[in-house]
Amino acid sequence: MNQNILNMKPSGIRRFTALAKATPGCKMLTIGEPDFDTPAPIREAAARAMESGLTHYAPNRGTDSLRKAIADYETKRGMECTAENILVTVGATGALNTALTGILNPGDEVIIPIPAFPLYESITVAAGAKPVFLDLTKTGFQITKEALEAVITPKTRAIILNSPNNPTGCVLSESSLDLVAESAQKHDFYIICDNVYAALSAEKVPDLTLRPALRSRCILCQSFSKPWAMTGWRLGWLAAPAALIDKFTLLQAAQIASVPTFLQKAAETALQVDVAGMAAVYRKRREYVCARLDRMGLAYPKPEGAFYVFPDISRFGLRSEEFCIRLIEEGGLAAVPGSCFGVEGHIRLSYCYSDEELRESLDRLERFIRSL
Ligand SMILES: Cc1ncc(COP(=O)(O)O)c(C=O)c1O
Structure with a gap:
């Protein structure tokens, strides 16, 4: 083994x-999954897509039309991008896997603010890298300068942010994010934003993926699972600089080849569902x-x-x-x-x-x- x-x-x-x-x-x-059924228009779109013969391999990075639809969705939200910045993945789990495996070398360190979704630790360990935990329980579930600086080393390759958070439901404040942005630029590491719960929030959630100055180091991991009650469909995406997406596509080609074609068609409908x-x-x-x-x-x-x-x-x-x-x-x-x-x-x-x-x-x- x-x-x-x-x-x-x-x-x-x-x-x-x-x-x-x-x-x-x-x-x-x-259980952390919606008790709603997937909305009917999305289910119907999948059935239609399958009947129409969309049952062959999709491109490794996702279909052109879904990547374009996701890029439009992200641009509308304020993260300007094109289809070149998008990789269609097997849920946010696939996005996190591809992103972390794609950037980490053995011995690299990943800062994980805790409490955290346990998947971050699992993937980091599987990649032969080292999780470094940043305990937020003593600082009101926000990031402080002293605590963040204490966990940064020359081996720090990334930090993973999850806001709104699983398991607390807390949202990271702009000042927590300012500290992360400043440190990431100073020490040159990636910021992985797991925003799977953001679309369910009524208010705008502070978000580093919206800051153009951080575009080159932000990797967004996103999911259809939670907002559209599509956990079993296993659909998500990764948004990052085009050069990274090109390399991540090679990795995804080796991991899963591609996401099911008819599901990608239905995902285009999901993006239209309020x-x-x-x-x-x-x-x-x-x-x-x-x-x-x-x-x-x-x-x-x-x-x-x-x-x-x-x-x-x-x-x-x-x-x-x-x-x-x-x-x-x-x-x-x-x-x-x-x-x-x-x-x-x-x-x-x-x-x-x-x-x-x-x-x-x-x-x-x-x-x-x-x-x-
Ligand atoms: C914070 C967080 N990230 C990622 C995931 C994985 O979601 P997906 O179903 O898109 O793989 C979950 C699922 O519970 C989650 O809570």
Whole structure:
């Protein structure tokens, strides 16, 4: 076996979901995927595309028409680009894989602000590089100059930003981003922006991909999964300088050849579908979950996007994993321990569930913490 692969860890999120499923009657707030079905116009476009014979290989970098549609979408959003800047990928997972594998050499370092989606660590380790964690739990889930400078070394090749964040729902402020921009320019490293939750936010999220001065070092990883409820379609994209996209295309050709052709056609339709309705539902659920946590006296960093809340459980004196195991066994509810995202003292609750499921689950959480 490749030693790097032996160093990879299994997903704790899936482990806790499996534990909940194996426990009769257990509710869960573990899953980070929309409970909506993919909107009908997108499903119909895929069926039509398949029937019309779009069943042959697509170009390695994606079809011309989808890359152009994505470039127009990004340009409209404020990141001016053309189809030359776009690679169609297998979800944001594919985009992150291609971007990180494409830029990293063994021994390079990648700064990962934590709490973080565990995939960043996995890919970095698989690439033979070293994850360097920047703990944001002591700095209000924002980046400070001292903390950032303390983790930069001559081997730093990239930082990965995820805003709105999984697992906290927090958004990085302009001043956090200013610090990253300044350091990246000074020490010459890439900024990988995992913006998979940005399209679901009502307000404009501060975003380094919108700054022209950073264009040469920003790599945007984006997904159809979350905004358009298309997790199972495995579609995303990567936006970066054209010279990088040319090289990443060689890598993608070796990894997956290309993304299914008829799905790319349907993705063009997705880009036309307004997601404001779904975003409004998530916002309402977020307000409900936060109000319930307030009533329970559980503190949490203020979520402004994604579909997660990250309550502080440190006062119970239990490690997050122990808290979550007891919550399943004694409280009949599954949540994901903060340790799965690299930090202690918190649990992640997802609100990708119906109002009824949320109400019952939060009743159970309330009863459980009263019992502690
Ligand atoms: C922060 C973050 N990035 C990337 C992904 C991967 O998304 P995709 O389905 O596009 O591969 C997820 C999925 O949960 C995520 O939460």
